[in-house]
Amino acid sequence: MPFPRGIEFQNGVSTLYGLLSKWWARSGRYSFIIKKLHDKYGPVVRIGPNLLDLDLPELVKQIYTTDDRWVKTEFYKNSSSIINGKQTYHIFSTLDPADHARMKRPIAKYFSISHVLDLEPHMNTVIEDLIKHLDKQADPQKPCDLGSWIGFYAWDLITSATFSRRFGYMDAGHDFDGSLAMSDKTADYFGSIGQLPWLDYLLEKNPIVRIGPPNMDNVTRIALESFAARVQGLDPHYDPATPDYLQHFLDTKARHPESVDDGTIMGYLLIRAVFYFCLKHPAEYRRLAAEVRAAGFDAGAPVPYRAARQLPFLDAVVREAMRLHPAVGMVLERYVPAGGLTLPDGRYVPAGTAVGLNPYVVGRNREVWSEDADEFRPSRWLRSDGETETKHKARLQKMNGADLAFGAGARICIGRNIALVEIYKVVATLVNRYDFELQNPDQEWQVAYRWFMAQKGLVTKISLRT
DSSP states (O other): OOOOTTOOBOSSOGGGHHHHHHHHHHHTBHHHHHHHHHHHHOSEEEEETTEEEEOOGGGHHHHSOSSSSSOBOGGGGGGOEEETTEEEOOTTTOOOHHHHHHHHTTTGGGGSHHHHGGGHHHHHHHHHHHHHHHHHHOOTTSOEEHHHHHHHHHHHHHHHHHHSSOOOHHHHTSOTTSHHHHHHHHHHHHHHHTTSTTHHHHTTTOSSSOOOSOOOHHHHHHHHHHHHHHHTTOOTTOOTTSOOHHHHHHHHTOOOTHHHHHHHHHHHHHHHHHHHHHHHSHHHHHHHHHHHHHTTOOTTSOOOHHHHHTOHHHHHHHHHHHHHSOSBOSOEEEEOOTTOEEOTTSOEEOTTOEEEEOHHHHTTOHHHHOTTTTSOOGGGGSOOTTOOHHHHHHHHHHHHHTOOBTBOGGGSOTTHHHHHHHHHHHHHHHHHHEEEEESSTTSOOEEEBSSBOEEEOOEEEEEEOO
């Protein structure tokens, strides 16, 4: 395998790489461990025989470009599916840039911000339902697992936006069929098996006996029922005046609405992060609440996205939470193209080497975010006292250039606008209606530092705003 000149292998014997990286991913400490390795060894850490993890934000635009030269690695292949005995790739898992462009072309417009806002009526009805359920939890003497309710909301939104019907997790008040837990296990499988991609052919894609990850039976059932009813014109849930993604995909003969799922899942992980970091820093939460409430929104209705997006401190809070807690916590791998890669310090990386940046690591780069990069400080996104407009724009441009919350370049998450709309709407709506505080302010929540950085422990006290 290519061995870059002058770059020391930092994690032991190369033949043990796959098992070691798989253990890191399975342990739930992957992102944390990689960050510690960078702290010890610097911006270039070889975490495999052919994989370099780079903490070099200046390379974001070069590696995650809009041209076809920097191709995804085999890490992504295990998120493909077996359909009629054939391995089938979708917009996320395909490695071929031409295939990606072909899949994206007919559906890209439906993920633009203007088309996503056509779904705002779906979001509003689901948010109204969330409010109804949180009103019942609004007792400052009783703990409320806000993180779980945000998850229930998001999964009900997935089917509302895609099929114009709900899973029903908010009404049940729990993961009644295990789909949420199975989704977490599936994401864990993807991140872990991606370290040894050939294992996927022995496990999930085994033609004799399939061995995991778990099936999403209820999700599949709803998808098949909705598809069959829609094509026959017998879908009782569909209103042509309120479009959904199933209809968009039928109209374009496209497949794979998992793009909607990914955007929504990333959205609820980031909503949790916003509330956790704000509530761990009460002064920031009070400033956010003051700004939202001063805008004069109806406390009984969902806040419109465009109005929420105009609030500067809300925007700063969301950006800061995404920086410290991106939804994805593993390296975004690409192959170095022909001609190789010259690093900023002059070292050369041969073509065919896998390289990438980790959103969790880059989000803590001190050259970009200053010496308090590990701290939650939303005001870093705002113009500071005495700072000229020119300096602020330059600083903001540098921070935006290091933002990998949704990836970057041609393979940026197609569902990012769905995630952003729901983040701004939900945070503004809940802060406008309720007062929150952590049940145990001194207790840290639990984070699984894997592919999706899933969390547990966002337990709060809720009271209706007085």
